[in-house]
Amino acid sequence: xxxxxxxxxxxxxxxxxxxxxxxxxxxxxxxxxxxxxxxxxxxxxxxxxxxxxxxxxxxxxxxxxxxxxxxxxxxxxxxxxxxxxxxxxxxxxxxxxxxxxxxxxxxxxxxxxxxxxxxxxxxxxxxxxxxxxxxxxxxxxxxxxxxxxxxxxxxxxxxxxxxxxxxxxxxxxxxxxxxxxxxxxxxxxxxxxxxxxxxxxxxxxxxxxxxxxxxxxxxxxxxxxxxxxxxxxxxxxxxxxxxxxxxxxxxxxxxxxxxxxxxxxxxxxxxxxxxxxxxxxxxxxxxxxxxxxxxxxxxxxxxxxxxxxxxxxxxxxxxxxxxxxxxxxxxxxxxxxxxxxxxxxxxxxxxxxxxxxxxxxxxxxxxxxxxxxxxxxxxxxxxxxxxxxxxxxxxxxxxxxxxxxxxxxxxxxxxx
RNA sequence: GUGAGUGUAGCUCAAUGGUAGAGUGUCGGAUUGUGGAUCCGAUCGUUGCGGGUUCGAAUCCCGUCACUCACCCCA
Numbered sequence: 001x002x003x004x005x006x007x008x009x010x011x012x013x014x015x016x017x018x019x020x021x022x023x024x025x026x027x028x029x030x031x032x033x034x035x036x037x038x039x040x041x042x043x044x045x046x047x048x049x050x051x052x053x054x055x056x057x058x059x060x061x062x063x064x065x066x067x068x069x070x071x072x073x074x075x076x077x078x079x080x081x082x083x084x085x086x087x088x089x090x091x092x093x094x095x096x097x098x099x100x101x102x103x104x105x106x107x108x109x110x111x112x113x114x115x116x117x118x119x120x121x122x123x124x125x126x127x128x129x130x131x132x133x134x135x136x137x138x139x140x141x142x143x144x145x146x147x148x149x150x151x152x153x154x155x156x157x158x159x160x161x162x163x164x165x166x167x168x169x170x171x172x173x174x175x176x177x178x179x180x181x182x183x184x185x186x187x188x189x190x191x192x193x194x195x196x197x198x199x200x201x202x203x204x205x206x207x208x209x210x211x212x213x214x215x216x217x218x219x220x221x222x223x224x225x226x227x228x229x230x231x232x233x234x235x236x237x238x239x240x241x242x243x244x245x246x247x248x249x250x251x252x253x254x255x256x257x258x259x260x261x262x263x264x265x266x267x268x269x270x271x272x273x274x275x276x277x278x279x280x281x282x283x284x285x286x287x288x289x290x291x292x293x294x295x296x297x298x299x300x301x302x303x304x305x306x307x308x309x310x311x312x313x314x315x316x317x318x319x320x321x322x323x324x325x326x327x328x329x330x331x332x333x334x335x336x337x338x339x340x341x342x343x344x345x346x347x348x349x350x351x352x353x354x355x356x357x358x359x360x361x362x363x364x365x366x367x368x369x370x371x372x373x374x375x376x377x378x379x380x381x382x383x384x385x386x387x388x389x390x391x392x393x394x395x396x397x398x399x400x401x402x403x404x405x406x407x408x409x410x411x412x413x414x415x416x
Numbered sequence: 417g418u419g420a421g422u423g424u425a426g427c428u429c430a431a432u433g434g435u436a437g438a439g440u441g442u443c444g445g446a447u448u449g450u451g452g453a454u455c456c457g458a459u460c461g462u463u464g465c466g467g468g469u470u471c472g473a474a475u476c477c478c479g480u481c482a483c484u485c486a487c488c489c490c491a
Contacts, residue, residue, distance in 0.1 A: 307491030
């Protein structure tokens, strides 16, 4: 069998699951309007350089996970692995600082990463996210986190945890990393080979190692929280205080690291125990230097991105929410024209209507009506046509009545 | 990139190395204006793919691909 299948890590979404996606998308649009966010749609692919400069050329994502290709003019393009860099690019390119206010955006769309698929992780996956520009207030950080938690609660997710950290800024992080490297190197012999490599690369990752020996070493390593500069420390304190005003509970996690280089100060993640190994539902933070690095003004920003497949995994299976359907049946092909016209009229009135063009006899058509879960079947036959009426059978309780066509609309209004 | 498990009918799954099956679904029928239930009948497969061992392979071995889960990383 060499039939063509969906590429590894991609999937088809259809009924009944598609209903969850509609619900989730609608909820996002509705919820974020309340905070004056506006939707932004950016291209699915960008110049590769946007991501290597934006996300960081040394990150795992840029190093090994990008879908990069050359187009026919030899431009290096990349399917977006995340959307923040694109949004920043769009805001700069279109001078949105000058024209839109407030500078708050949300997006919904596909991202692409060449990862090995497993539960909750795909090569093409959907994220929604928000970005707030031009405000360095700690209250904005808190509001963004509140909205994330509140939104997830409103769509029915309870079992989640907000984890919070400050990853410092260009003033304090380099100093901290030096201290950390030094401390790690002092205990290098006790670390696994993986962690030894991390010392020079990204020493923060040592905190993630699950080996007991490494965890023991990690417990003794200095924490960023003790090495923040005055500004970062004040900002972080204000963020936590605001969260408590807002009644948002959180867990401080001094080991929380983000996989993208652009984060400064606030970093956060919402995790869930129900997801298996890929337990991050949503992650984000502040990125006060990215806009300038991508050629824009010196402007603060904060945002997050959420994995929609992972959210969908948490949503209860819905009843197939098919709207109540009207089925138009005709006893003999000679009445097909009447049936078609009736369907047109009913659809014009707003009802979902189905009829079976290959219906050979009523028995078959009723079977079809049953399969499409029709609520009512409208029957046209010689009897009805001649008297200018229609028979209506309630498919649930099997009651059947005959009414004149003039009364049909009225009847539907009452009984549909 | 690394590791483990699983690949049999559209779907869920059986079959000690000896003729590939069941349930479900689909289609047809149980007399001509009526579905679901029941009954009867039909349809359904290169056992993921390619090699090897064997008189004989769905079954054992090797390879490969896909799916699932985990490592890694992340949403």
